[in-house]
Amino acid sequence: MNLQNKHLKSNKKIVVLGGDGFCGWPTSLHLSNSGHDVIIIDNLSRRNIDNELEAESLTPIQPMGTRLKVWEEISRRKIDFYNINIANDYDYFLKVIIDEQPDAIIHFAEQRSAPYSMKSPKHKRYTVNNNLNATHNVLCAIVESGLDIHLIHLGTMGVYGYGTAGMKIPEGYLDIEVQTEAGNRIDQQILYPTNPGSIYHMTKSQDQLLFQYYNKNDSVRITDLHQGIVWGTNTKETKMDERLINRFDYDGDYGTVLNRFLMQAAVGHPITVHGTGGQTRAFIHIQDTVRCIQLAIENPPKREERVMIYNQMTETHRVNDLAQLVSELTNGEIAYVPNPRKEAAENDLHVKNDLFLSKGLKPITLDEGLMQEVTKIAKKYASRADHTKIPAKSTWTKEQHPGTLKERATDLVK
Secondary structure, three states, X not given: OXXXXXXXXXXXXXXXXXXXXXXXHHHHHHHHHOOXXXXXXXXXXXXXXXXXXXXXXXXXXXXXXXXXHHHHHHHOOOOEEEOOOOOOOHHHHHHHHHHHOOOEEXXXXXXXXXXXXXXXXXXXXXXXXXXXXXXXXXXXXXXXXOOOOEEEEEEEHHHHOOOOOOOOEOOOEEEEEEEOOOOOEEEEEEEOOOXXXXXHHHHHHHHHHHHHXXXXXXXXXXXXXXXXXXXXXXXXXXXXXXXXXXXXOOOOOOOOHHHHHHHHHHOOOOEEEEOOOEOEEEXXXXXXXXXXXXXXXXXXXXXXXXXXXXXXXXXXXXXXXHHHHHHHHHOOOEEEEOOOOOOOOEOOOOEOOHHHHHOOOOOOOOOHHHHHHHHHHHHHOHHHOOHHHOXXXXXXXXXXXXXXXXXXXXXXXX
16 A cells, blocks of 8 residues: 655655654654655664663564564655764765755754753763764754755754743744943844753753854754654554554653653553642644654745744643643552752743744644553553653762762772
């Protein structure tokens, strides 16, 4: 059966960096199913982190070769794959870009977990080295290739921080008024001030400056998507065959909050709320994630335009309210545990998302049926859950290292 979209006049060649991941895999399938020629570049680092943490996806994800073979059998469309670490192997990456000549690059190739980025100095350095080198190498490769490539980057709402100063957070840019030495008042527009809450969020904040520079200096066309917390697991395409199933992270490092709550209730574990649960966060369903990527592809900025910034979210919720909702839906018990993060106990969050709505996005908001779908998946694979991996163990505060500096140095080289 051929699922190819009939509107091939808009067919583009698209490279998806990090196309094996939680957002990258369903996006790759969605774009392929929409008629685009898709190429995945990934070094499978997320799978290696599974090995490090000894915490596999709750859903049994297949090897990359199996995933691609099954998709080709079902859709009659081929997705090519290159195993490249773009943060380290610039020359190989550049060669692939020159050879393939894509119209667009979707950039998911960053370590995406705030808790993982805060586990230790080693994890902090890995996150910075991987994320910043990956982003800068992509920008350098676009410029060096001489190709007119539209770069679409998956960022995070977390670059804004979680204080709104009583206003709706705008889409990337803030209108200000400055007074000159002569007393004149001039209107300006600046990037909304960042307030990252983790090393991971700090790298995404730095990404913004790299994008501004390469857009200004080299006219690179860039769309930066500030995404909320993703919930849900499967999309239309990943449901077509169990071997195409998407990741379901439930552990304390990579599990997103609503998915974690639904999984915890499904396997009989208390629903763990950090602190008071007064934190307000922005959310988006995984199906809307892939749809927003498609809309960004279909609405590229012109070369002379500034970086386009979209707030890729559909609604905001207080964490405690979500826990209560899941508890009522599943009869799960709520447990309040110490908050491992260094953040305000409570916050309000008001966000604009007018740009995607103006492009035709019809948001999927919190839906009981979709929540039950996630719970059903969690129950189906409950036997794969390791309950010792559920608690969040990464902390934001500095650990106390016993012993003298000399003893610690000796321990480090063992």
